Amino acid sequence: MGIFKACDIRGIYSQELTDRDAYDLGRAAGKLAAGQTALVAGDVRLSTQGLKTALCAGLAAAGYRVTDLGIVTTPIFYYAGHHIDNDVGIMVTASHNPPEYNGFKLLIKNRPINNQELVFLEKTMANGDYITGAAAGGYRRDGSWTSRYAEHLLNRFQPGKLKVVLDCGNGSCSLIAPGLLNSLGYRVVELFCTPDGSFPNRSPNPAAPENIAALCRRVPAEGASVGIAYDGDGDRVAFVDETGQPIANDRILTLLARYLLEMEKGAVVYDSKCSLVVPEEVARMHGVPLMARSGHGFVGAAFLESNALVAGELSGHFFWRDLQFDDGVYSSLVLLELLQKSNTPLSQMDGTIPKYLITPDIRIPFQGDPGELVNQAAQRLSQYPISRLDGVRVEFPDCWGMIRPSITEPILTLRFEGKTRDKLTFIMDLILQELPSEYQNKAYEVLRTMIS
Structure with missing residues (x-):
């Protein structure tokens, strides 16, 4: 299978995906969107800088004025996109894939790219059918958005006192999550919180049990209330209860939906691989359960179309109405808020959900x-x-x-x-x-x- 997937572009760097592909993608995106402004960022992977440099050059060749956010999480990239005018947004990341991979997540007019647009890009790149910008493009660097987003979250969430083991997996969340939780008053035990694009301690996918084994051991050893693990670019999250037991993300979604539906009624989107307990509990709380096709792009599209309170995918993506996108760190803060207010251990909260x-x-x-x-x-x-x-x-x-x-x-x-x-x-x-x-x-x- 090629580098073009159903929701994004991804492949093994230097074998399937090259800097030349990144340059060509920039030029092809110029033909697709026919705009003037582009937003670019990247994760901590070792191949990201080369790909991002080539991508920015391709966009500039297509006549775009490029704003480069530097190395950030994908949610920070999304957040900046809601505050900076952009016709095209491209995040250089392979998300949860192993270190040898890289790729691109794309936005058109600040919405996720659809399959037809991805097919257009693929054909344009295959045929070399580019346009040259009528005006010379440009480039500027804006490295302020990690601190801006952190300030936004500090204003959104109340302080907490729980002890938390934080496993950033050496990914992009290392740049924001430890400092943010410490600033909110949580007692943070850091695990793999130094950015390192070789991911020396575990693979970036926290949904695989073997990748969070160290976290599962550390939580009870530290007497912590919860363990939190992020993927490589910060849009996925996994949770471990105080006993060191991972909690499946459809059950986390159920807890979050209960919490939100107590305050406001609305839709909750879940992906097709989630347990029956999700729609049952949402309906019991007088919410509207909506099933979406499994896959980040499909769940995100259903979330936006329905103006849902929250959407969740078994893989660990949680989308929030407040944000209009998915964010592992934001999801963590909502769960911590719930744990603080309930004063109930996560294992006991999970025990209130039927288990099939x-x-x-x-x-x-x-x-x-x-x-x-x-x-x-x-x-x-x-x-x-x-x-x-x-x-x-x-x-x-x-x-x-x-x-x-x-x-x-x-x-x-x-x-x-x-x-x-x-x-x-x-x-x-x-x-x-x-x-x-x-x-x-x-x-x-x-x-x-x-x-x-």
Whole structure:
């Protein structure tokens, strides 16, 4: 698969993605947006500076006046975009991917780029069909936005006293999160909070349990109330309770939704891989649960379209109406605010949420077009209540299961949930019997290790 993904551009630096690609992207973006101003920033990865320099040169060649924010988190980039006029915004980052990757998150007129626009960029770059700016572009550096955003959050949140273990994973949050929480009065124990684009201590993805093992050990050892881990560019977050147990992000979303819905009613967006408990609890609190296709861009689009109070994705993206974008640090501060006000341990708060039997993602390599297989399965399952929002999903009141093609890799992803073991077995058998025997056997092999 190429560097163009469903929501952004990403690849292994120097092998799949080069500085020349960054320059060409700048020129292609000039043709797509036909504007005059561009906003650029980057994360701490070792390849970011070279890519960002080339990108700025390409944008200037297309006639853009470029404002470079330097090295910041992606949420700071978004925040600046709401305060600086820009026709195009490009953040150089590979987010949660391993250190050898890099890429670009793009905004057009301050909204996330859509798939049609990404296809346009890909074709323009492939054909070399660029335009040259009618006027010479320009470049300026503005490194003030980390302190500006920190000041914004300091004014938004009340001081706290909880002890927190903060795992920045050597990523971009190292530049803002420790100082911010200390300024608010939290007792911060720092873990991997020195910026280092080689990510020497753990991979940037906090959603993988093995990547937050050190955090899970450190929280109870320090007697802390919570552990917080960020991804490489600061738009994802993971939480660990006071016992050192990670809390799944759909359960975190449920707690956050309860908290917000006590104060104001509205919509809550969740992605298609979340537990049934999310829409059930939102409805119980008289909110409006809205399911979105899994993927950062899709959840973000549904969030904006519905003017939701909050949106959450199982991977750790949380979007906020106050911000109009997702932010791991802001999400942390809301949860800390909730913990302060409730004076209840996170493990006990989690214990108030119903817990059903849900599998992790079952990832099966697939040769060929997985979309065709998913369509065939949908036809065979059409007698049941199905959704085609994201692959094919069969949902009953007490169980659901789905098959979806990955948007970034040649694999099938399956996921199942049941309120009882019998219901979980029922939905797994119902869906897996519609797969070719080769993939059916692989899925059952993986499932046996997960639920034995």
